[in-house]
Every structure is written in C-alpha cells, then in structure tokens.
Amino acid sequence: MPSVPERVLTLIEASGLTRREFGQRIGLDESKMSKSLGGARRFSSVDLARIAELCKVTVDWLITGEEPPLALAARTTSGDAGVALDAAKRYSTLRTDMAALGYPQPWQARTLGLGKGGYAEQGRSLAREALARISEAGRSIAVGNLVALIEAVFGADVAVVELGAGFDGLAASSEHVKLIVLATSHVPARQRFTLAHELGHLLAEDDQDVHLDRDIYDKAQAKDPSELRANAFASAFLMPEDRLRAAVGSSGLTEHTFAALACDLMVTPSALAYRLLHLRLIDAGTCDRYKAITASKAAAIVGRGEEFAQRVTEARTPRPPGPLVRDTYAAYEAGTATLRPYANLLGIDVDELRHALESEHGTHDVP
Template sequence: MQASVVTERVRHVIEESGLAHGEFAARAGLDSSKMSKSLSGTRRFTSLDLANIAEVGGVSVDYLLGVQSPEPALAARAASKAEAVQSGAIEEARRIAKFRHDLDFVFQRQRPVAEIRPTRGGGYIKQGEALAEQAANLMSRADGQTVMDLESDIERVFGFDVARVPAGRDCDGVAWRDEHCAVIVVSTTDSATRQRFTMAHELGHLLAEDDQALHIDQDVMHAADKTEKRANVFAANFLMPASRLRRESKGWNSGEASDLDFAHLVMDLGVSPSALSWRLFNLGLASDFRRRQLATFNTARCASLAKRTKELAKWTKESQTRRPPFGLAADLLVAYDHGAITLRPFANLLEVDVDDVRSLLEQGGGGNTNAGKDDQDFEP
C-alpha cells in the first residue's frame, strides 16, 4: 500500500468529518504539527495514529489502508424471513468484527488454542456428535456436568466473541467468521432455553468451519439444510450429553424419568422440555408414549415441580438482558494498558462515556503510563 493512498484517505475522512485539521488531530490524540507532517509525507502515521483516526472518523483501519474487507461466512437462525437481513444481531456482529479488525492491527492478543478437528465423513449426525464430544472435553464437560454460563466459557475456551442484543422477534442469532474473528450474537428473549440452544447451534457452525453466506431458517429447532441439521445435532449432544442422561437414568425407579426427574433434568441442563423429551426418546431412555407426555410440559411447569422458580426467574432475566462481548472488552483493556490504544474504543464498545470509564479506572488504581505515546511506525 502506497503511503499516498493512506494520506489521501485520511484527508478524505477529515473533510467528511466537517472538523478543522487541528480539531480533528486533537480528537485523534495528535498535535497539529504531527498531523501536518504525516499528511505532507515527511512523517509516517503510526498504527496507533491510524486506529485513533479511524475511531474519530467513524471508519475502519482497513478503509484507511485501502484494504478490501473480506465477506464473512455468516449464518443466521430466524423465526421468520421478514426483515431478518436487517436484524440487530447481524449489525452487532458487524460492529464487533470491526472492533476486532482494528484491534488486531495495533495489538496482537493471545488467542486460546482449542484443538478441534471437524469430521468430514460419516454423515452429518456422526459429524455433529464427534464435534460435540470434542467441545465437551475442551470445556471440562466430559463428566457430563452442565456449563450454565455458556457465553463466558465459549469466550474463554475458543476465543470467540459472544454477545446478546435485542434483535427483534425475526432473528434468533447469527454466527460470523472472518480472518480476524469468530462471533456469536443471540437475540435477547423471554425463552432462555431457546436462546441457549441457539448459542450452542451457532457454536456448532463455527467449530464445523461452515463457510456459508447468510442462511435463514424459519425455525431453529427444525432445520432442512445439512449444515443446519449438523449444528442441531451438535447442540443436542453438547447440551444434553448421552453419558449424563444414561447415568441419570440409572436412578429412575420405573426405568423412565418421573415427572420430577424430568423437571430437574430440564433445569439442570438448561434445555426445553420438548428438546429433552426427544433426546431421551432418541437415546432409548423414553418410550414414544412417554416422550409425548413429557413434550406437553413447559419450562415454567418444570421449575415449579422442581421448586426452582427463583432459578428460572434469574435465568430468564439474564436472557432478556443485553450482554456485550466481554472477551473483546478485556482485550481492549489489555491493549490500552500496553499503550496500544486509547480508552475510547473500550468505551464505545460498551456504549458508555469515556470520561466515566477513565474516572472508574483511576478510582480503582488502573490506567497506564504509556497512553498517548507513539508506537512503532506503520509501514505502508
């Protein structure tokens, strides 16, 4: 990339902002002389300069560099096709990806190394089962114990960014992958079990390395496409491990789950009664007659039977609440602490005032002594 292209684009961004050069430079953390020298070609913009200019100008670093951002592999599960392409979940995935692109330009994070090897043969059922087993082992779930804080564990183990946003009733969630990041965004909802299944479904897409354009299903629980079926097989095996269910079944007096046994399992695994009833039937742990009985239950009834209504209320409240990608937020703070970026990207991600963030960090003894210093020169 020629330096002239970078300076040309920086000039354009300044002009489009409507700010004087001096004011724009100040907002980007540069004094006027440095900005003038960089625009005249006697000084190179540093990577920190470009990150700050992109932030102030509302563009990406890739744009300033003249790099064409690749089209992501993106999959969406939607309740209906209407307006799904404009979903807030998709817009949030794009926003998170932009933060990742710009952060990777100025600061290389330590990514978790999770060894997942997608199985290509044997059909989508075997592939989904094998993938779920690998993921369970990596998340310390080989013993069948349930991970309730699924978002945090996905971020911790795989380094994927996970967020919840009000996406509207037309979208359950999306999975996004490009060369910089992998992102899962699910919609806030009253149905915590559906949200959890959607999250596992999207994780299945990312781990299987599905390379697909925008794909919308009418119902997340009933897929037609093979990659969607595989993601559902993954989610069922991941959230309802066969080893756990078979172990539980040994304590059932009648050989099948009683209403109370079933209610506790729904709450323990965080899945819908419908999904669990089918899983028990498919594993040979419930007759078709018993499956149809259990399928009439709802999550509220299970919580009441198990005397765990407070637990369900807390879980439902969380599923209705917006959640930022905390893994990305942590990485931005680390980059700030190393003097690679300012606090503004962190504040913008969380949609809070940067001065409030700075004040909180100062009260807690945080902050860095390198903020504002130039980093290594960007070599165009």
C-alpha cells in the first residue's frame, strides 16, 4: 500500500508543479520537502492540512489512502442532488480533516436501542429519547433556532445551502462525520421537518454513508422502512404527544388555539392536523377543516405575521455548520491548521479575514 510520501508524490505529479514549487505552496523549503518525501522527516499536521487544501483531498486520504463513499457519490451525481452532495463532500472533508488534527465531531449517539414494534413505533421511541435529552439540557424544541439546538444537544453539523427546487436535504454519516445538509426554503416548516427527518436517520444509524431526500413528502418514500421510521421520528419529535394532549385538554381546540399551537411548534397546520388525528385527539372532519389552513393564515389568525416573516427569512438564508466553524477557528488559533478552512466556511477572502483579525488585535475599547 502506498505511503504518505508516495501519495504526496502522486499529487505533485498531477499538479504539474516541481517539487520545489509545490513545497513553496505549502510552506516547506526545498530541504524539508526533500526530507519529507524521502521519509527522513514526517509531514506535520499543518503540512498535511495545507497539502489537502491545495490538492482538494482529505487529510484522511493522505494518511490512509482511502476515499470516502461520499466523495465518489459527489462526483457521479448531477442536478440539485449533485450540488447537495458536493456541499456535503466539502463539509465532510473538512470535518474529517479536523478529526485528524484533534478536533473530532462532538456527536452524541443514541443511548438506547431502537425498541420493539414496527418501524413507525421505532421512530416514535427514538423521538421520545431525543426529546428527553433536549429536556435534560434545559432546552425546548419550541424555543429558539432548531438548527442551533440540534448542533448543541446532538453535536451534528448542520448546513443550509442554496440547492434549487426539487431537493430537501441529506444526511451523511461516517466514523468522523455526522452531517445534515438542508436546502434553503421559503417554507420554514418544511425545512424544519426535513431537519428532524435527517436527524432521525442519523440517530437510527441509517445508511452509514449518505442518505438523500429529494422530497420528504413523496408518498413513495413510505414504502422504505427507514423513511417510514424517519418520518415517524420527525412527527413525534416536532409535535410531542404530551404537548398536544395538554393543549387539547378537556375542552378541545378552536381554530384560534389550533393556529396558535401550529405557530408555537413551528409546523404546518396540515402536519399538525394529521398528527392530532393519528392520536385521536380530533376527528376526521376537524382534521379536514384544519389542514386546509396555510401556515401564513395560521400566523395571521393569531397576530404573529411578523414572526412568520422572520422565520421565512431565516429559512432562506444559507449557513455553514456551526460546530465546524468553531473547530476550524480553534485549529487555526492552536496553530494546527491555516486560516483558509475557516475563511472558506464563512465565504470570506482569507487575506481580508487575516487583515481584519490582525487589525482587531490592535484596537482598544473606547471609554
């Protein structure tokens, strides 16, 4: 099996650069480059990070020679799914590199089994465990940003990317990566359901490489057991049974209280109506009446139009994975990585960012 120096040599040959030029690009003088390629000196973690950046490979590949399945999928898939996979590859590559540099994914796997019963019941059981962990952390799914909550409590990387129509999201999972990629959307409740759905895939440990969801509402997905489980998880996770039973109480729901509940839980009225029907908290006629209400109409009924508009704005805004942003900056501060990965995540020119950071160190608070 080829060694690290041998893999670097193949990259040098493919780059069209001389060894001296390649060394200059990664910050190594001719002597160090020669010794590293000859085996007398080991490539440092910073060397490997710079080589990975320059040649668009992973540090993990440089060390092991193994290419993750996600990289292959990204090269062979086109359209909106291809764009999503390309984004997932970039984030997964960087996360794998961070793990190699001592910044592993803070993923919190499930502590219990999937439970007994069918796939739908497994999804609901998984949701109960997930909600218990959120409660233990002093958080609530109905308060604040769900993306930030999932990153904080479960340790997943969550990215929101402009993917175009026809693609909802994906979940990517490997030894070092737990990633969710969501499409920007003008329907925040759909994006929220997709997020919960993909979290369900990760917690259930479905598809240990990559799981694509072009349309989470496609009825054909119900034929796939893992999709059935992920949908059941998302429904129970976003609309907890105890919360719904307390809201209905002994007096039932009016159109106003139903609309308020949909806004509180940040779900579509149709999803809430079906969930209430499934729990036998409303009848079929009431379900038909409530599911006809749109999310914007529900917000208008309870005077929360401004809040709804803000949620639409947030759902349409791209964002890089929060934990990955934190770790790339920490690696830069520690001197184990360059500033470029952090700058790339933020979408900022690395030289401009370096200048801004250096200028900030020279400022003082004005009384």
